[in-house]
Amino acid sequence: MSNFAPSNLRKTVLDMAYYGSTVHVPCAFSIIEMVSVLYGKTLNLGKSYDDPNRDFMVLSKGHGVMALYACFKELGWLQDSDIKNYFKDGTKLKGLSDCHVPGLEATSGSLGHGLSVAVGLALGLKFKKSSQKVFCIVGDGESNEGTIWEALLFASHWQLDNLVVIFDCNGYQAMGTTDEVMNLHSFAAKTKAFNFETLEINGHSEKELSEAFETFAKSTSKQPKALVANTIKGYGVSFMEKNNTWHYTRLSNETYAQALKELGY
Amino acid sequence: MREMFSHCVVNQVKADAKTYLLSGDHGYALFDSLRKEKPDHFINAGVAEQNMVGVAAGLAKLGFYPIIYGLSAFVPVRVLEQIKIDFCYEELPGLFIGDGAGLVYSHLGTSHQSTEDISSLRAVPHIQIYSPSDKFELEYCFNMAMQTKKTVYLRMGKADVGTVHQKTLQTADFAWNMGPLSVVKHSQAKTAYFATGSMVKTAQMLAEAKGYKVDIYSVPFIKPFDNSKYAELLGRYEHVVSFEEHSIYGGLGDCLAAVIANLPKTSLKKIGIEDKFSNKCGTYDYLMVEHGLDLNTLIERL
Numbered sequence: 001m002s003n004f005a006p007s008n009l010r011k012t013v014l015d016m017a018y019y020g021s022t023v024h025v026p027c028a029f030s031i032i033e034m035v036s037v038l039y040g041k042t043l044n045l046g047k048s049y050d051d052p053n054r055d056f057m058v059l060s061k062g063h064g065v066m067a068l069y070a071c072f073k074e075l076g077w078l079q080d081s082d083i084k085n086y087f088k089d090g091t092k093l094k095g096l097s098d099c100h101v102p103g104l105e106a107t108s109g110s111l112g113h114g115l116s117v118a119v120g121l122a123l124g125l126k127f128k129k130s131s132q133k134v135f136c137i138v139g140d141g142e143s144n145e146g147t148i149w150e151a152l153l154f155a156s157h158w159q160l161d162n163l164v165v166i167f168d169c170n171g172y173q174a175m176g177t178t179d180e181v182m183n184l185h186s187f188a189a190k191t192k193a194f195n196f197e198t199l200e201i202n203g204h205s206e207k208e209l210s211e212a213f214e215t216f217a218k219s220t221s222k223q224p225k226a227l228v229a230n231t232i233k234g235y236g237v238s239f240m241e242k243n244n245t246w247h248y249t250r251l252s253n254e255t256y257a258q259a260l261k262e263l264g265y
Numbered sequence: 266m267r268e269m270f271s272h273c274v275v276n277q278v279k280a281d282a283k284t285y286l287l288s289g290d291h292g293y294a295l296f297d298s299l300r301k302e303k304p305d306h307f308i309n310a311g312v313a314e315q316n317m318v319g320v321a322a323g324l325a326k327l328g329f330y331p332i333i334y335g336l337s338a339f340v341p342v343r344v345l346e347q348i349k350i351d352f353c354y355e356e357l358p359g360l361f362i363g364d365g366a367g368l369v370y371s372h373l374g375t376s377h378q379s380t381e382d383i384s385s386l387r388a389v390p391h392i393q394i395y396s397p398s399d400k401f402e403l404e405y406c407f408n409m410a411m412q413t414k415k416t417v418y419l420r421m422g423k424a425d426v427g428t429v430h431q432k433t434l435q436t437a438d439f440a441w442n443m444g445p446l447s448v449v450k451h452s453q454a455k456t457a458y459f460a461t462g463s464m465v466k467t468a469q470m471l472a473e474a475k476g477y478k479v480d481i482y483s484v485p486f487i488k489p490f491d492n493s494k495y496a497e498l499l500g501r502y503e504h505v506v507s508f509e510e511h512s513i514y515g516g517l518g519d520c521l522a523a524v525i526a527n528l529p530k531t532s533l534k535k536i537g538i539e540d541k542f543s544n545k546c547g548t549y550d551y552l553m554v555e556h557g558l559d560l561n562t563l564i565e566r567l
Contacts, residue, residue, distance in 0.1 A: 099355050105326075107350050116316045117351060120323015123308075127285075128327065150316035157311070 002074040004040030006032045006206070007263045010236050012070035012083060014263070018256045020087030022095060026234030026246045028067040030170040030203070031137055034229060037209040038135060039071040049077055049103040055132055056121050058105045060114025060148075061139030061168060062097035068104065069093060077103045112145030114138070115165065119151045122163040122224075133217075135164045141173025144182045149194075156195045159222040164213070165196070167226065168203065170233035172244050191226035203229025237262050266424035267295060269400035270362070273407040274332060275299050278306045281330060287321050288334045289314040292364070296334075314339045318347035325357040330414075336370070337363025337379035341386050341418050348416065353391040358414040360407075366396075366422040367463065367510035368543065371552045380538040383487055384515020386418055394487040396420040396509075396517075398465035399428040402446070402485045409443070422510055423463035423549065429483055440482075441494050449481035457499070459484055460508035461517045464536070464558070468508045471563050484517055495524045499531055506534045506567065510558060513537040536563065 013028045038057055039045070046054040049072075059068055069086075072078040078093075085091050092101060096109025105121070108114035118136035125132050138148060155163050167187055171177055178184050191198045197219055201208040209229070216225040233247075234240030237259045251259070275298050278284045286299060287308045300307050310317035314335055321331035333340055340363050341348050352359055363382055370377035386392050393415050395406040403421070410417040429448055430438075439446055445459065448469060457480040460468040465483040472479050480502070499505055505525060507518035518535030525533045536558065543552050553559040557566065 106322075107354055110346060110350060112315075113319060113347065113350055116319020116347075117323045117326070119316070120320035121326060122323070123320060124324045124327035124329055127324075127329070147313075147315045147319065150311075150313035151319065154310060154313065154316055154320060 002040070004036045004071065004074055006036050006236070009036055009067065009070040009074075010263050011260065011265055012073055013066040014251065014256060014259050016066050016069060016083050016086040018251045019084050021250050022066075022087055023248050023250060024063045024066065024095065025251070026172075026240050027061065027139070027170065028064045029235050029237070029240065030231040030233050031061075031064045031067050031168050032070075032236065033204045033206050033209060034137060034166055034168070035067045035071050037206050037213065039075065041210065042213045043135065044132070045075070053132060056105050056118065056134045058108075058114045058118040058121070058134065058136040059097045060106070060108050060118065060136050061111070061142045062107075062109030062114070063139070064137070064168070065095070065097045065104070065109075068097070072103050075103075111139070111142040112147035115148055115151040118165075119155045119160065119163065122155065122160040123158055125162055126158070126160065131162075133162050133164065135166065137166045137168055139173075140167060140169045140171065140178050140184060140187065141181070143167070143184060144173070152191070152194045152196070155224040160224045161219070161222050164216055164225040164227060165191075167191075167228050168231055169228060170231045172233045172242070172247070174247065176244065188226075188228045191228065195223055196226035197221050197223040198226045198228065200228040200230070203231035204235055266397070266400045266403050266421060267364070269403050270407070270421065271295055271298055273404060275302060277332075277407075277411060278303045283328060284330045284332065285324060286332045286334060287317050289317050289339060291336055292334055314344050315347055318344045319351050321359055322347070322351035322355070322357055325352070325359050326355075330358055332360045332362065334362045334364065336377060337366035337382045337420060338370075338377050342379060342382050345385055345389075348386070348392065348418075349389045352416045353389050356391050357416060359416055360410045361416070361418045362421060363418060364421045366420045368549055368552045368556070369423055371543070371549045372546055374546065375542045378543060380510070380512045381515070382418075382420060383511050383517075384519070387488055387515055391416055393417045393489060394420070395485055396422070396461045396487050397485045398460070398462055398483050399430060401428065401430040401432065401434050402483065405434040406485055420462065426463050426466045429465050429469070440498060441491065443486040443489060444491065444494060445482040445484045445498070447480070448483050449479070451478045451480060454478055454480040455502060456480070456504040456506070457482060457502045458506050458508060459517065459521055461485065461487065463510050464508035467558070467560055467563065470560050471567065474560065474564055475567070487517060487520060490520045492524050495521070496528060499524055500528050502531055504532050504534070506536060509537045511537055513539060
């Protein structure tokens with residue numbers, strides 16, 4: 001049985017990070033509720049990851065990829081062995097989004113790539129007169145990249161109302177808070193100014209996420225959609241929350257056990 | 266050559282409704298006929314080349330065929346990472362056109378000149394690189410791109426130096442499929458000129474001016490480059506000279522050098538842009554003199 005409960009997805013992320021001795025747990029944790037609602041409910045995934053009639057979900061902030069692997073496990077696209085063997089020599093799952101992995105729609109992690117590809121998918125679906133949708137998760141740190149703003153301009157100009165861009169505003173990037181490194185000020189004001197239909201929510205509320213996606217689905221506006229999701233980097237494990245050293249920290253036996261305990265395991 | 270390109274694009278869009286041309290706000294008059302006949306298939310992506318390539322990749326993923334047009338200083342150089350990650354890693358079909366390659370934009374300066382486009386791309390897996398010398402080679406290269414459905418970079422350099430060939434090219438005209446074209450052939454020549462793009466014409470004029478009995482080849486296909494077949498061909502000559510309106514680092518000269526390194530009796534001289542930017546403003550012909558690539562300088566050098 002699929003279990004898209006955020007605590008279950010976080011457990012899979014922790015397992016992967018522990019088995020693979022990897023970093024980037026907190027930037028996966030900030031998008032867990034988003035991907036839980038998207039893969040568990042909102043996305044029309046069709047028969048499988050390569051169904052030509054599927055909705056597309058592009059992870060532009062490639063560093064959060066473990067959150068998607070956790071969903072792919074629930075969808076049966078990945079096996080328990082993929083989780084246990086994460087980062088072992090000769091395995092397929094990498095530390096950033098990679099289009100060679102079934103289900104990952106773009107190669108990202110070099111930031112500012114995924115959104116443009118998502119915009120191209122949305123444009124192509126318009127050419128095909130298809131009702132399929134494109135969702136794209138973009139990081140706030142990633143939005144330092146100029147290509148993000150090029151892509152927003154293009155999507156707005158071409159009235160890609162089949163595109164939902166979700167900004168994971170967790171307030172941190174590699175070397176500090178977004179305020180310290182490159183102050184973004186109000187994200188919602190920016191997307192509104194780019195003529196996106198914009199909603200701002202608590203990105204950890206499944207209810208608010210669901211309602212926002214439903215609002216967008218019912219919208220008759222020709223504008224592309226922007227969901228500004230305010231999140232907490234590392235959400236769900238107290239000692240990781242808003243502690244940027246965990247962007248680079250590997251789990252020990254102790255911290256792994258402690259994190260599982262906080263998640264209720 | 267540019268008229269032929271425009272003609273090829275319009276024909277392709279008419280023949281295949283999945284073909285779209287994307288431009289980064291360049292090609293003002295070049296696409297008049299396309300915009301007139303198939304306006305829905307012309308996408309002006311604005312002055313935002315990197316996003317344009319990502320968008321093109323999204324289209325290609327859905328089965329569309331994108332032709333991505335720009336000045337070669339921007340496509341491929343500015344968007345090198347998008348070509349690498351969004352296209353080549355995924356082996357998506359698409360044709361990148363780099364117009365005005367080399368020193369064509371002589372008056373505009375270094376930002377618009379492009380002498381590193383081939384070398385920048387050559388190390389990226391899955392890319393094919395074409396560098397036609399005239400309208401007939403361009404037509405053949407364009408059709409090859411349509412057939413292979415690979416990620417292709419087509420370099421369009423100085424376009425008004427006249428034709429090298431007299432008629433439409435066939436596969437049999439090439440030494441081998443995607444190999445060089447014999448332009449001038451003598452019996453028992455000990456020296457061969459291998460040139461690409463605008464410099465094929467120059468190499469021809471040089472040999473004529475000096476009365477040299479050299480074999481001359483045009484090389485429109487820079488990658489793939491069949492080293493074993495080239496070894497067999499180059500091994501027939503004692504001296505080989507390469508000509509290109511491109512850096513001597515990583516271009517045609519270095520493709521040949523990699524083969525000749527294993528040939529004991531063949532020497533190579535590389536003619537191209539030395540390791541420097543253009544210094545002054547001036548006409549195309551002026552800058553070719555500055556870089557020592559004009560006919561008179563070459564007559565003195567060789």
